[in-house]
Amino acid sequence: MKFRKERLDRGIKVRCEDIFALSSWREIAYLLVPRMLPVVALLLIPLLKDTIGLYWEKVLMITCVIGLLSLSWDLMASVGLISLGQALFFGAGAYITGFLNVTLKLSPLFTIPLGTIGGALFSTLLLVPVLRLRGVYFAIVTLTMPLLLARFIETTKILGGTEGMSALSPLPNIWVELYVPVLALLVCLFSFRRLISEDYGLVLQGIRDNDRAVMSGAINIYWYKTQAVFISGLAGAFAGAFMTHYYRFVGMPAFAMDYSILPLTAAVLGGVGTFAGPTLGAFILIPLSELLRAVGTLRVVFYSAILIVCVVALPEGIFHYLRRKYHQFERMVEVG
């Protein structure tokens, strides 16, 4: 007797968008559990700092920061802008925050919001002239921007030059250090997901898929691209602004390649275009890279090997795969 695996998709559309979703506790749970579980977990982890240990709590913090950068990457990708330079946002936010703290002696309560907005504004202004470029051409420009700014600071010796600016005000306490990035990540994740499913988000995705059709729909695509870059800039610059006060230092490493490449890798690993995917990607990549410290110098080899296997086996991204499987029944049926 032969068996064949049969797959059935549940009516995802109906379940999510109709009153049907509220018809029973089972249906509500079906929709809410995958959304609420990670939220609750994220909010609980900082509370368990005595059991988990401060080291892993710091890993959580870095993960949230990279998560913010990958969300920022994904929003730009949603409008068709492939960026290789999220470090631009990170560095701009970091330097403005540091500068405000050093010169005006403002407290982190003011420098972080100002650095976030200022960093996003500054990077957007830098990118506006190249928003006409598409695909790999845009990517190359974004790759060079952080490098350019780092060299500029190095040679002109402004903003502390190679020394950077140190002895900045510390964050008030450990709870702020842990909860601010966690909350920022959650707010960012859910607001981006909301934004992209609104009519406004449709316009952004339209620009990615067919910018000529959007243009002939009397929509100024460059203005919308600018807005998208600014919104992603806010997420990226916030990450930089926060880390500045956490390290109590800002210097050229703020423009490091890591902040460009890690978010990109997280997004590709997790699944582009869903926002949840890149976040998930960050939560796999960063802790994994910490775990691999145990194997010493071979760390990068293992790390790369795992990445390659993931990308080859699940090219759509882990999140897309998980979501599909969650909505699928599988059963064995008799054949012949």
Added chain:
Amino acid sequence: MEHFILTVEHLTKHFGGVAATVGIQFQLRQGELLGIIGPNGSGKTTLVNLLTGFVKPDRGRVIFRGKEITGKPPYKIAEMGIARTFQMVKPFYQLSAFKNLIIPLYSSRVKRLRGGKYGDRDDVAIDLLEDVGFERDSWVPYKVASSLPHGYLKRLELARCLALRPDLLILDELFSGMSMSEVASTLPIIEKLNAEGLSIIMVEHRLKELFRIAHRVMVLNFGEKIAEGAPREIMESEAVKAAYLGSEEEG
């Protein structure tokens, strides 16, 4: 007194050494349906691109409702009221048909024409689809664009233009790739739009259908206007026959 909605003067565009259009001139009356025909490569699509700002002319002027629009970006020209279809349909494939129309409905032009209120864009979109022959009480308007047949996609393209409530509609080979029955059902839609006062320019290869509804026809060959007149005159013109037969021999 005649009122011209569009005046085109000496429009010239070269791509490298190739002259795509050479000194094209014409005028379009308010409410007129002008057909543009010509063999492949005669510059019809380039002309449409020049009129809608997708290509900038080397020389010449385009005046729309008394304002010069030469060299303006496409979204500004669309904002002023010229809507165009694309020859190669490329809808937003993963969106459902009616969601495809949300994007033009989001524009400031539509907001302005609706007196500052968008209303429910989804409802407006469904109405527009019904106007171009999507069955209202079926699943068709809700289907993903990638699952729709070509004829529907062409009409979706038309609906995308109508969403802008244009003053001038430019159809770039709307009928290409449509079946006979699809053409037969789309033709009355265009006639109706024109009867309601919409000025239309139709670039078309389906001459029989075009000649039936056009008020005037212009013929292009190698980027130049070789003839212009009522459909009947064009049909009998020797120059036009030569241009078409000539191109067939080469092909």
